[in-house]
Amino acid sequence: MTNKYIYFIANWKMFGGLKTLNSLNKVISFSKNYGKYKFKIIYCPPTTLIHNLSQKFKQSSIEVGAQNCNENLEYTSLTGQINSKMLRDVGAKYIILGHSENRLNGESNKLINKKIKSSLKSGLRVIVCIGETLSEKRKNKTKRVLSNQIKSCLKGIKNLSNIVIAYEPVWAIGTGLIPKMDNLTKNIFFIKNSIKNKSTKVLYGGSVNIKNIKDLKKIKIIDGFLIGGESRNSKKFIDIIKKTFN
Ligand code: PEP
Numbered sequence: 001m002t003n004k005y006i007y008f009i010a011n012w013k014m015f016g017g018l019k020t021l022n023s024l025n026k027v028i029s030f031s032k033n034y035g036k037y038k039f040k041i042i043y044c045p046p047t048t049l050i051h052n053l054s055q056k057f058k059q060s061s062i063e064v065g066a067q068n069c070n071e072n073l074e075y076t077s078l079t080g081q082i083n084s085k086m087l088r089d090v091g092a093k094y095i096i097l098g099h100s101e102n103r104l105n106g107e108s109n110k111l112i113n114k115k116i117k118s119s120l121k122s123g124l125r126v127i128v129c130i131g132e133t134l135s136e137k138r139k140n141k142t143k144r145v146l147s148n149q150i151k152s153c154l155k156g157i158k159n160l161s162n163i164v165i166a167y168e169p170v171w172a173i174g175t176g177l178i179p180k181m182d183n184l185t186k187n188i189f190f191i192k193n194s195i196k197n198k199s200t201k202v203l204y205g206g207s208v209n210i211k212n213i214k215d216l217k218k219i220k221i222i223d224g225f226l227i228g229g230e231s232r233n234s235k236k237f238i239d240i241i242k243k244t245f246n
Helices: 017-034 047-056 084-089 108-121 134-137 140-151 181-194 234-246
Strands: 005-012 039-044 065-066 094-097 125-130 163-167 202-204 224-227
Touching: 005 094, 005 234, 017 039, 017 047, 017 234, 039 094, 039 234, 047 065, 047 108, 084 108, 094 108, 094 134, 094 202, 108 125, 108 140, 134 140, 140 181, 163 181, 224 234
Parallel strands: 005 039, 005 224, 039 065, 065 094, 094 125, 125 163, 163 202, 202 224
Antiparallel strands: none
């Protein structure tokens, strides 16, 4: 790809248990032996595994992130909820917020904005997911949706240095479909131009796999990939990283 650091973020969603962790040894040794490539690997496992993974990755450059949090920074009586301070406490350095699977469950831009602010306060770097649904795409509303998500989610946040944007068209997640290369390029440009901080990283996510990475890597303005399904298999995940550079 290029000379810049490329992000590879593994979103494990609600998968994985203690037994899965040995398979990550491969990824640790890969990350240590491929110093010639400039990449950043971040694993976002379910909350139950954040502490284990942060311990496991201690002697490596791999970092750990969470997948969501409650927006409250105070310790309070909210059964079943976890805030960003607690996630930081068990080793998370990043957090994915605004994932479409949570937006579909009713998470609004306003709530995502609160979560982003509280996560930044806790010292987490935030990966903000944005993207249009299939019906919005069909109605040619993609740019309007993206622009609105960016404005509302980042409202009142002056320092964007700890924000990464992941462009994830909702219709591309887990479907095997990806955008046409020219559309994707235009949308990434549009997102970059809509953000005040010109050095903000913009990633692509949605059905990234070992085959389509050959095309995706040609889009040089993409700063990395958020990978769901294919990140749960260490070999496939490593192969995607290798293919990005070869
Ligand atoms: C995701 O859920 O963030 C994602 C990109 O999933 P998948 O790679 O499985 O489409």
